[in-house]
Amino acid sequence: MKNEKLLYLETFGCQMNVSDSEKIASMLGEIGYSLTESHEEADLIILNTCSIRAKAEQKLYSLLGRFRELKKRNERLIVGVGGCVAQKEGRRLLRKVPFVNIVFGTHNLHLVADMVSAAEQGHRLVHVDFIDNDTRLDLFPKADGGGAVARFVTIMQGCDNYCTYCIVPYVRGREISRRSEDILDEIRTMAANGTREVTLLGQNVNSYGLKSPGECDFPRLLHTVASIDGIERIRFTTSHPKDLSPSLVSCFAEIPKLCGHIHLPAQSGSDAVLAGMERGYTRGDYLAKIEALKKARPDIQITGDIIVGFPGESEEDFQQTLSLLREVEYADQFSFIFSVRKETRAAGFADTVPYREKQERLSRLQQLQKGITLERNRSLVGTVQEILVEGKSRKGDQMFGRTDGNRIVNFTGDSSLAARIVPVRITRAFQNSLLGELQNEPGGGIHA
Numbered sequence: 001m002k003n004e005k006l007l008y009l010e011t012f013g014c015q016m017n018v019s020d021s022e023k024i025a026s027m028l029g030e031i032g033y034s035l036t037e038s039h040e041e042a043d044l045i046i047l048n049t050c051s052i053r054a055k056a057e058q059k060l061y062s063l064l065g066r067f068r069e070l071k072k073r074n075e076r077l078i079v080g081v082g083g084c085v086a087q088k089e090g091r092r093l094l095r096k097v098p099f100v101n102i103v104f105g106t107h108n109l110h111l112v113a114d115m116v117s118a119a120e121q122g123h124r125l126v127h128v129d130f131i132d133n134d135t136r137l138d139l140f141p142k143a144d145g146g147g148a149v150a151r152f153v154t155i156m157q158g159c160d161n162y163c164t165y166c167i168v169p170y171v172r173g174r175e176i177s178r179r180s181e182d183i184l185d186e187i188r189t190m191a192a193n194g195t196r197e198v199t200l201l202g203q204n205v206n207s208y209g210l211k212s213p214g215e216c217d218f219p220r221l222l223h224t225v226a227s228i229d230g231i232e233r234i235r236f237t238t239s240h241p242k243d244l245s246p247s248l249v250s251c252f253a254e255i256p257k258l259c260g261h262i263h264l265p266a267q268s269g270s271d272a273v274l275a276g277m278e279r280g281y282t283r284g285d286y287l288a289k290i291e292a293l294k295k296a297r298p299d300i301q302i303t304g305d306i307i308v309g310f311p312g313e314s315e316e317d318f319q320q321t322l323s324l325l326r327e328v329e330y331a332d333q334f335s336f337i338f339s340v341r342k343e344t345r346a347a348g349f350a351d352t353v354p355y356r357e358k359q360e361r362l363s364r365l366q367q368l369q370k371g372i373t374l375e376r377n378r379s380l381v382g383t384v385q386e387i388l389v390e391g392k393s394r395k396g397d398q399m400f401g402r403t404d405g406n407r408i409v410n411f412t413g414d415s416s417l418a419a420r421i422v423p424v425r426i427t428r429a430f431q432n433s434l435l436g437e438l439q440n441e442p443g444g445g446i447h448a
């Protein structure tokens with residue numbers, strides 16, 4: 001083991017990248033790197049990137065520009081780029097930014113420690129090959145949870161859906177499910193180390209196992225995870241609406257540990273736009289699944305993603321999306337302007353919507369969602385919610401945790417409450433969080 005060196009690790013984008021960054025930190029910990037929050041004092045800077053929107057890619061190059069000065073001051077500083085932009089750019093990145101030492105793609109995470117060791121010896125390396133067999137998931141070190149109350153667990157990678165606007169299949173590769181026995185082992189270890197909540201991660205968890213002969217499907221995996229002692233809450237993300245099966249919907253009625261929240265991205269409320277996106281469902285199909293979910297778990301919280309300004313989206317199409325928001329009553333929504341990714345088929349579609357119009361639609365949509373979110377948050381005032389306490393809140397004098405439906409709640413309490421599920425009466429509602437008071441009913445349920 002070498003002397004301790006400092007790693008500055010910045011993560012862009014999705015929860016999958018957050019999970020990958022945890023693995024990168026763990027692997028680099030094995031060769032003597034510990035995390036720092038200051039890039040100024042780092043010996044190694046790793047940027048774990050996202051390329052889902054053009055803006056995220058621009059952010060990488062602007063950050064690298066800032067690090068040029070650091071590299072001038074400290075020639076021994078190692079700079080590495082991983083994730084989706086690294087996958088897409090590959091060797092080009094080394095040419096564009098001469099002080100970058102290593103570039104590793106989305107299938108090459110397991111090589112990162114060896115690559116950094118080689119960079120310490122003055123080498124510059126690129127590894128962006130896809131490994132198209134299921135052993136690559138075994139190459140990832142199993143996480144032990146590190147004592148964290150809530151952890152992500154990757155159960156699959158890649159995507160076979162090729163929605164016309166999306167770059168993910170090109171930068172994450174074809175869909176591969178990790179072996180269930182490895183997933184369960186990892187979760188058992190996490191539970192033994194204090195983890196109480198796991199979020200099962202994948203680009204489309206609903207299709208987990210379906211392409212792996214002999215493997216269980218996603219509903220069966222959920223039932224098995226629920227049987228692990230110590231795990232009290234289970235979440236999952238992301239779900240593709242077309243693959244949300246009746247047996248998965250039933251899990252919300254059958255598995256008490258499965259939290260009452262689902263992220264189910266509709267992307268649009270218009271059938272014409274959904275057809276252009278090749279999402280594989282209609283607005284009617286989507287709403288039927290929402291109805292089934294609400295039947296299985298009446299208090300379920302639904303979040304989603306919407307893309308505004310897809311090529312050819314008319315005002316009428318957009319109105320359909322606004323009405324979908326009202327009909328579903330989403331707890332929250334991630335919404336974006338359509339971002340052209342030149343690798344995708346939608347890049348060849350005639351883009352008839354002026355950019356100012358797209359901005360205006362996004363703002364109308366976000367205003368509507370803000371109102372719905374606040375109204376839903378306000379409806380919780382006066383109720384007692386079970387909160388899994390995750391730690392001290394940003395304000396420092398409060399603790400924070402999440403409701404079963406994934407709303408953040410801050411309340412007065414001390415650190416001894418961490419990792420416990422406690423009843424908290426909601427006293428105030430804000431746009432992005434709730435405020436509450438701890439109740440003297442340890443283990444109590446939800447009361448109106």
Ligand code: SF4
Pocket residue numbers: 159160161162163166167168169203204240
């Ligand atoms: S389902 Fe569609 S949007 Fe989601 S990752 Fe796959 S291609 Fe992208």
